Amino acid sequence: MSEEIKNIVILGGGSAGWLTAGTLAAKHRQTSKKPYAITLIESPEVKIIGVGEGTWPTMRGTLKTMGINESAFIRECDVSFKQGAKFVKWITGAEDDFYYHPLELPNGYFDTNMAQSWCNGARESSFSSTVSAQEALCEAAIAPKMITSPEYAAIANYAYHIDAGKFAQFLKRHCIENLGVNYISDHVTHVNSDEKTGDITALTTKQNGDVEGDLFVDCSGAKSLLIGQHYQVPLTSKKDVLFIDNAIAVQAPYATPDVEIPPYTLSTAQKSGWIWDIGLPTRRGIGHVFSSQHCSVEEAKQTLIQYLEETGVSKIDELRFNHIDFNPGIREQFWVNNCVAVGMSAGFLEPLEASALVMVELAAAAISEQLPASKMAMPILAKQFNEKFHYNWDRIVDFLKLHYLASQRTDSQFWRDNQQESSIPDSLKALMILWQHRTPSEFDFKQKREVFSAASYQYVLYGMQQLPQTLHSTLSAKEKQLAKQCMDDTKRQTAQYTQALPTHRALLKTLQNHSFQAI
Amino acid sequence: MFKFESLDALKHQQLRVMPCQLMDRKNQVHLIDIFPAEIALLAQELPLFFNKDSETGQFNLITLMGLTIDENLLIENSQWCGRYLPLKFQAQPFYLLPAELEQSSPQENKQDSTLMNIVIDRADDRVQELSGEKLFNDGVPSEYLKNRIKILKQITEGYTELDSLTAFYLENELIEPLTLDITLNNKQKLSITGLYTIHRALLTEKIEQQDKSMPDSVFQQTQLNSLANQTRAYLNMAKHILDSQVHVKRLIELKNKLCEVS
Numbered sequence: 001m002s003e004e005i006k007n008i009v010i011l012g013g014g015s016a017g018w019l020t021a022g023t024l025a026a027k028h029r030q031t032s033k034k035p036y037a038i039t040l041i042e043s044p045e046v047k048i049i050g051v052g053e054g055t056w057p058t059m060r061g062t063l064k065t066m067g068i069n070e071s072a073f074i075r076e077c078d079v080s081f082k083q084g085a086k087f088v089k090w091i092t093g094a095e096d097d098f099y100y101h102p103l104e105l106p107n108g109y110f111d112t113n114m115a116q117s118w119c120n121g122a123r124e125s126s127f128s129s130t131v132s133a134q135e136a137l138c139e140a141a142i143a144p145k146m147i148t149s150p151e152y153a154a155i156a157n158y159a160y161h162i163d164a165g166k167f168a169q170f171l172k173r174h175c176i177e178n179l180g181v182n183y184i185s186d187h188v189t190h191v192n193s194d195e196k197t198g199d200i201t202a203l204t205t206k207q208n209g210d211v212e213g214d215l216f217v218d219c220s221g222a223k224s225l226l227i228g229q230h231y232q233v234p235l236t237s238k239k240d241v242l243f244i245d246n247a248i249a250v251q252a253p254y255a256t257p258d259v260e261i262p263p264y265t266l267s268t269a270q271k272s273g274w275i276w277d278i279g280l281p282t283r284r285g286i287g288h289v290f291s292s293q294h295c296s297v298e299e300a301k302q303t304l305i306q307y308l309e310e311t312g313v314s315k316i317d318e319l320r321f322n323h324i325d326f327n328p329g330i331r332e333q334f335w336v337n338n339c340v341a342v343g344m345s346a347g348f349l350e351p352l353e354a355s356a357l358v359m360v361e362l363a364a365a366a367i368s369e370q371l372p373a374s375k376m377a378m379p380i381l382a383k384q385f386n387e388k389f390h391y392n393w394d395r396i397v398d399f400l401k402l403h404y405l406a407s408q409r410t411d412s413q414f415w416r417d418n419q420q421e422s423s424i425p426d427s428l429k430a431l432m433i434l435w436q437h438r439t440p441s442e443f444d445f446k447q448k449r450e451v452f453s454a455a456s457y458q459y460v461l462y463g464m465q466q467l468p469q470t471l472h473s474t475l476s477a478k479e480k481q482l483a484k485q486c487m488d489d490t491k492r493q494t495a496q497y498t499q500a501l502p503t504h505r506a507l508l509k510t511l512q513n514h515s516f517q518a519i
Numbered sequence: 520m521f522k523f524e525s526l527d528a529l530k531h532q533q534l535r536v537m538p539c540q541l542m543d544r545k546n547q548v549h550l551i552d553i554f555p556a557e558i559a560l561l562a563q564e565l566p567l568f569f570n571k572d573s574e575t576g577q578f579n580l581i582t583l584m585g586l587t588i589d590e591n592l593l594i595e596n597s598q599w600c601g602r603y604l605p606l607k608f609q610a611q612p613f614y615l616l617p618a619e620l621e622q623s624s625p626q627e628n629k630q631d632s633t634l635m636n637i638v639i640d641r642a643d644d645r646v647q648e649l650s651g652e653k654l655f656n657d658g659v660p661s662e663y664l665k666n667r668i669k670i671l672k673q674i675t676e677g678y679t680e681l682d683s684l685t686a687f688y689l690e691n692e693l694i695e696p697l698t699l700d701i702t703l704n705n706k707q708k709l710s711i712t713g714l715y716t717i718h719r720a721l722l723t724e725k726i727e728q729q730d731k732s733m734p735d736s737v738f739q740q741t742q743l744n745s746l747a748n749q750t751r752a753y754l755n756m757a758k759h760i761l762d763s764q765v766h767v768k769r770l771i772e773l774k775n776k777l778c779e780v781s
Contacts (some may be wrong), residue, residue, distance in 0.1 A: 147576035148713070514575040519694055519715070 002374045005168065006188075008037050009203060009213030011188060011226060013042025015164060016343025016360045017219035018171035021479040022066040023364035024371075025179035029067060035373065039182040039204060040175070041211060046187075049175070053278045053285050054082060054265050054354030055159045057103055060152045062361045068174055070151035071515035074508070078163040078172050080282045081263045081504060083144050083156055089266040091464050092495050093409045097125060099463030100138060100264070103157040104197060104453050106131030106445065108486030113475055115439035115458045117483035119467050127462035130487055133494040140498055141260035143507035147204075151516035156497065159354075161265070161278045161285075181477075199338045199375070200226065214375060216339045222326065224345035229337045235262070235329040235347070241401055241423055242328050243274050243414065244350040246297065248289035248304055249322045255312040263504040265354065269407070270305065272414040275307050276351065281508045284313075287351050294414040297323060330393045335382035338375060339341045347393055352403060355396045355451070358408050362451070392451050398428040399452045399460075405432065432467075435461060436469045520545065523616060536663070537651040539609050542594045543644050551584030551607050552675025555684050557754060562605045564629035565593075566766040569685070569694060569715035572744045578685040578694070578715065580760075583770065586701060586709050587700040592773040599779060606677065612643035612688065635675070637668060687753050693717050699767060704775045717761040726754050737768045 008024060010017050028034050063073060073079060084102035105209045106114040114131045129135040134156050137144065144158035159227040173406060175181040190204035202210040209464040218226035227233050238246060260375035273290030288304040295303075301321060310314050330347035334340060342363040349355065364387065370381055405428070417423065424432075440457035461467075475483065502510070524530070545748055550570065554559055558580070561567060565582045582605060584591045593601045601606070615635040624669035639646065639654075660668075688694050695718040700709040729751060 146573075147569035148573060149576075269681065510574070510576075516576065517571065517576060517694075518689060519696060 004373060005214040005371065005375060005378075007213040008036050008038045008215045008217065009211055010038065010040040010047075010201065010217040010219055012221060012343070012345070013168065014170060014219065014221060014343065015168050015171070015357060016221075016345075017042065018168055018175055019062065019218075019357070019360050020217055020219060020364040020367070021175045021181045021343050022171055022179060023062065023361070025367050026066040026173060026183050029179065029369045031162075034180075036214075037182060038180075039184060039211060039213070039476075041186060041188060041205065043185045043187045044185050053161050053164055053280070054276075054351065054357075055162065056354060056358040056360050056361075057154075057157050058358055059159055060154075062365075064152045066171075066174065066182050067178060069515070071511055073170065074160075075513050077160075077166045078282060080161045080261055080278075080280050081144050082159040082161050082276075083098055083138050083263045084266060085265045085267055086138060086262075087403070087463065088266065088402065090269045090274075090407055090409070091268075093411055095270065100128045100135045101456065101463065102128050102132050102134035102138070103159060103461045104132040104134045105453070106458070106486075107490050108482060109455055110478040112482040112486065113439060115462065116255045116471065116473070116475060117480065117487070118470055119431055119439065120473055128459055129490075131490060131493075133490055136494045136498055137501070138264040139282070140260070141262060141369060141504050142498060143263065143504045145500070145507070146501060146506065147510045147514055147516065149516060150519050155501065158263075161280055163280060166340045171183055182213060187446050191226065193230070197337065200230070200369070209367045214338060215371070215378075217344045218339060218341040219343050220349065224341060225339040226339050227331055227334070227336060231339065233331050233336060233341075235327060236332055237327060237329040238349065238397055239328055241425060242350055242396055243293060243417065243423075244289045244290035245290045245326060245328055246292050246300065247287050247324045247326070248297070248301055249285070249324065250284055250304065250308070250319050252284045252308060252313045252319060253281075254284065258505065259297030261504045261508065267352065269409065270303050270307075271412045273300070274352070275304065277307075277311070281505075291414055292325070294412070294417070301436065329503070330390075330397075333386050333388050334363070335385045337382075338378060338387065340382075343368075346389070349396060349400060353452070355400075358451070359389075359392065359396075363389065368439050388447075391447065394425070394427065395445070395451050396432070398425055399456065400424065400461055401428055402457065403464075406466045407427065407462055408464075435466075437471065438468065439471070454497060520642065521640050523614065523638040524641055526637050526654045528660075528663075532655050532658065533648045534639070534646060534654050535651040536612060536643075536654070537645040537647075538746060539604060539611060539645075540599050542591075542597050542599055542628060543611065544607075546594060546599075546608060546611075546655050547589050547591050549590050549602055550581040551605050552579050553582050553605050553607070554580065554674065555680045556677060557603070557606060557771055558756045558759050559620070562763035564602055564769070565763065566770065567763040569760075571715075577676070577682075578689070580681055580684075583643060583711075583714075583767070586699075586711065586770055587714065588773050589736060590774075592777070599716065604649045606670055606674055610645050610667060612640040613667045613671060615642065615671050615675060615741070618670050625709060628727055637671060643716075645675050661773070663668055684753055688717070688757065691721070693725065693757060701767075701771055702773070703778060707780050717757045717765065719761060722754065722757050722761060728756070747749075 010021050017040055023037055038244040063070065086098055086100050088098045091099065104319045108114050118127050120128050123210055126135065137156055144154055144156040146300055149155060163194065176183050184205065186205035186208045188203045188205055191200060191202050192202045192204060192210065202212040204210050218224060257472050261281065268275045270288065272295035273288060275288045278285040286308065288300050290300045305316055323359065326348055328349050331341055334346045343360050343470050368383060372378060372381055401424065405424060407415060408417040440454040440461065442453060542629045553567065558567065559581050565584065567580065567582050570578065570581050584593045593599060616638050617635060645651065654662050654664045656659060694715050697714050697716045699714065701709040
């Protein structure tokens, strides 16, 4: 048997499967002799879940690499622009309590310490609005760019809100038609493996016989057919840290067709969880995620209905409510033998910071960039991959937990339990102590490409008014001057952008008939 | 600013229009749309660039006439002092508007001319009853008016030709953004952004490719399909656009002179 990696087989055709297929295929898009063939098997019997309608700015690079036209993607996947997340009632639960986690890095982030300047300063406005224009753009429902901006280029950093179902269909067409991905619509009935090595040799399908491969990517979702079921890799539950394990989702029309579309994900804290609210061009996607230990499904549904009523949704009894329960958890290993899990088969956590798709992008990019030519070298890559992605998942757990830990809410058991020592990872505990006496810094994290940068921690901590108890002033006169200048820049940018940029809805409307240029 | 009226032989029988070399207030603009057929002529005296339509994001071809907004350095004592007057100026004070949209802006004449209505801008200073060209002679359109209508038609066709031209340049990745940073004699600094030009190295490469594929016999040359001719013509235009940049110097000189006077 040849050890060369020639055939990659992807099992599952949701966003994870097609993003992985597209990323791998695009890597050799311009090469005449392709080093490997890519086949995706999708079961016609399995409905895709389509986790998450929220993405990260990384998605722009991912789509661009795949050779996708941004304007076509926006039109066909019912896309709106996302400039960050607005957290409502997370701080104290008061009606007017909110803060932003914008996608822009603070102005001057790499040149001075804006966080220290803000903490030690007069704090006349929120941290996020002191260091970036994005909060103002979000509040005014303004787009992050203009029709004259080149495709994928931002004036204010942005990601997308997407219709996950349409997105998978769009990627599928692009992968098959433009990237040469082989497609098999069939149900896998059996996994064949080599007795000696344990490697998977082929997947047996109902109608297409055995599909052989050298590397198998498990994108089969929560079922985790290959990593979970075949290799029996257990899922490490994170329920002891992140209590949320249920979701009720619904799609609702806008009250009027020309109402402004929020260019951010809205997350409103509730008694035993939180509600996401995402505005697409034609509808809203809303869902209540909650902890089943703290709240019954019926009670959660009532909470959601009340939210819908309060936010102007009528004819609620005509809406279809979709209940999903999930086990927040992470596989003990992601890469075993010649099989790697990407997407929900690798792990799933509450969608508080839209981390599901970005983890898919990171995994797909890692496989694409690092795949060796021979199976001989695969164990080495597997080890690297497992270490790296455990680290990534752990950082996500920490960052999500931070949102609960930094909250001052004690009005229900859910919020009180979230403060329990035993529910806090040691890594986060240590950082929380450190950040009582210093601002979060890039030095607090070890990877070159962190999932969440120190800036994200700053936005959440200071958005939630968790200021350091003691803080040295370590900035030189020059750095202080620079910080002041950056704050002035933010003010100027805020005035300039809010005046010059179109509204979010206006840009989406223009994009129905016109397109961004490539340059 | 504009006051449009559909042409009417009866209503407009006394109207006269002063020659278009005489400029109106609204010609105080720093750039104007131009069309492929004008490139060779205009490139001899003014800098040509692309810019993006703020409503659609599509590329337009423009000639630069000033260095700040609403400055036209080619106007001297209300007269156009260039050799060639761009079609869009030549057509004034006539415009093509969608039949039902007479009150809207003159930008609308990119659309199908069959659905268009010819209108005259009564707010234009050059429209009066004393001197200039008559629109109608005994109810019949004058030669002058017929010529204006011809120009309007050229503009409509020009936009279609421009679409093919920019599509060709974009496909071949020949367009690149450019910023003009200018320091005047009085030390004032100007920066003009939002302009695009032709990528010099890629154009050279493209022209070389084209030359290599030149057929070697006269017989074959006659076989050259229209596509290859088209490509050649587009590459020539690209060369003109690129070379026209030298005329930015002319604008700077005009501007310096203006600053000295004031």
